[in-house]
């Protein structure tokens with residue numbers, strides 16, 4: 001037993017150099033995945049009101065963002081679309097359009113900075129008029145009919161140049177179905193980052209207004225997980241790995257770090273956490289009020305993700321944090 005005064009834990013905290021030496025967790029720009037929102041609007045950038053400091057950007061701006069990511073050492077960008085409401089319908093048909101917004105953004109980013117990995121969300125919610133991630137019939141989100149569309153959306157995204165498919169829809173069986181379709185089409189190197197343990201969370205609120213799907217009919221509790229559950233997360237992750245996911249994600253982030261730790265310990269696969277829009281908004285709102293030091297809290301939260309076992313973090317803070325880390 002380490003007893004006082006032979007052991008004084010303050011010794012290893014006493015100077016910056018010794019704190020540097022004993023630090024257990026290191027955050028680098030390579031740990032960050034930059035989440036961006038693209039839009040077809042005529043304006044190159046439009047501020048997102050509920051997420052101060054973030055914007056919806058045009059395809060041309062997305063190409064610039066890819067170069068910025070490369071220059072900052074951010075390995076990958078995850079892209080989310082704000083779709084013209086007139087293009088939305090019950091089954092999210094626009095998601096399959098080979099010339100759609102996401103496809104054009106992917107091509108522009110890969111042209112601008114081929115070194116940066118591009119991650120596409122696989123889900124129908126930006127494209128459906130009811131705001132759900134799947135096809136709706138009589139108030140029910142159909143699982144298998146949705147999976148068929150997700151396969152088509154995935155193939156269209158891969159053909160546009162996307163490196164990583166990130167299904168965020170929480171339909172059962174979609175990872176296996178997408179993986180089989182990729183193999184059959186000869187896309188053997190496409191990565192899948194599964195939103196394996198995604199919870200039905202109030203923290204997604206600002207995102208839904210950012211992508212223009214705020215008028216969601218009802219809620220997503222019949223497909224996204226109950227925030228009260230943790231064993232179930234391990235079952236979700238086990239199935240997705242079995243079905244062919246290369247990497248898995250837990251979402252939201254900070255309130256779910258116990259899930260990140262369990263997943264990482266149980267499976268030892270590359271595990272990511274998504275610091276979602278509501279987490280970002282809370283930090284920014286408190287910082288703007290002068291109630292917290294926003295930069296400090298940002299860096300603290302990102303470090304905590306890594307300490308919990310996450311291999312990386314999807315975050316709207318990525319470029320700001322990478323700039324600070326690069327100084």
Ligand SMILES: NCc1[nH]cc(CCC(=O)O)c1CC(=O)O
Nearest residue numbers: 123125168203204207276277278
């Ligand atoms: N497929 C939907 C999707 N993909 C990413 C987010 C949330 C991102 C965020 O809040 O930052 C959501 C929201 C939802 O499930 O309603």
Ligand SMILES: [Mg+2]
Nearest residue numbers: 170171172236
């Ligand atoms: Mg699942």
